[in-house]
Amino acid sequence: MREIRGRWRRPLLGLGVAAGAFAATARPALAHEKWFRESSEFPLRWDLLFRPLPLAFVAAVLLAVLAVALLWRSRGGRGFLLGPEALGATEERRALFYGLVPLILGVHVAVPLLVNGLQGNLFSPDNELPGVWANFLGFAETGIALALFYGLFTRVAASALVLLWLTGLFVMGPQPMLDNAFFLGFAAFFFLVGRGPYALDRLLLPRLEPPAHLAGYALPTLRIGLGLSFVVVAFTEKLANIPLGLAFLEEYPLNFTGALGIPLSDEVFVLCAGAVELLVGMLILFGLFPRETVLVALVPINLTLTVFNWTELVGHLPIYGVLAVLLIWGRGDRNPELWTKGLREGPLAADESLKRSAPTGPVEVKNGDRIAKPNG
Secondary structure (H helix, E strand, C coil): CHHHHHHHHHHHHHHHHHHHHHHHHCCCCCCCHHHHCCCCCCCCCHHHHCCHHHHHHHHHHHHHHHHHHHHHHHCCCCCCCCCHHHHCCCHHHHHHHHHHHHHHHHHHHHHHHHHHHHCCECCCCCCECCCCHHHHHHHHHHHHHHHHHHCCCHHHHHHHHHHHHHHHHHHCCHHHHHHCCHHHHHHHHHHHHCCCCCCHHHHHCHHHCCCHHHHHHHHHHHHHHHHHHHHHHHHHHHHCCHHHHHHHHHHCCCCCHHHHCCCCCHHHHHHHHHHHHHHHHHHHHHCCCHHHHHHHHHHHHHHCHHHHHHHHHHHHHHHHHHHHHHHHHCCHHHCHHHHHHHHHCCCCCHHHHHHHHCCCCCEEEECCEEEECCCC
């Protein structure tokens, strides 16, 4: 025990220092300015990005990602934080957790879809649907939300979620949809694995179960979708939209660096926040030190809850879900068979359900049902 403590003391100490610095410089980093500040009067300003100071922040992030990637490679793709297996979780219990993952993610994404659909918003509070679109697309959102919540016709709902996102490109424009690219990650995830063993699909419609060989692609696509959203928002709300960030800080004075004795101008503070968001997004996108990235990112995400209350809580639920899963999962692709086992076995084993539901041998049709004929 003493040897283990000595081994992990230095990495954990370094992580704690990093988390403290991250939180101190990026409290509003992961808050969505567009949710709380009218953004239509603030178009993207790419000309302001291509100045020495903003470019220096972007270059610093790229160099940091490169350094982290080299460290990740030198460690053989292993992080510093202990995973469940190192803390005593057996393969059976880890497989049980993997079976719960689609249920957890289904609930986390269904709630904001339902809330925004009922309010006539597409995916997020800043995307208010115009005219009759609020009725049709809002209805579609609520339907998708309920399907994912109960796990009924899950793959159909996932396909509908993609169509809804694509429709948003024409109704709302590319930028709002790219801000919400993580919904595409959720759609891909549920299309690839369904809603798992705790779903009405598995209970009543086992023939709609996705093929087992697709399961290995599910979490990577989910992770990539979330990372892409972080990267896009880092530019659309901060690095390439500094006026929006300044207007946000004017209305919500969250630049507290003066209280720490290191006062930063609001512009530098916005650039710091954007750089942090870009860094987090790229680390998640490329799967570098996922547990460490998630643990640190959760600090600024949660610090703003007391400022922005229920709107931010509901809007961030899908992000919370993915981060929680990644915190446990790490790089679980080291044992893809265990992931597939957790999804397809459990209380309602997918393959066995299919076997039991498909009679073998001679059959007869009676009242519309296929029934196996008795032998002889």
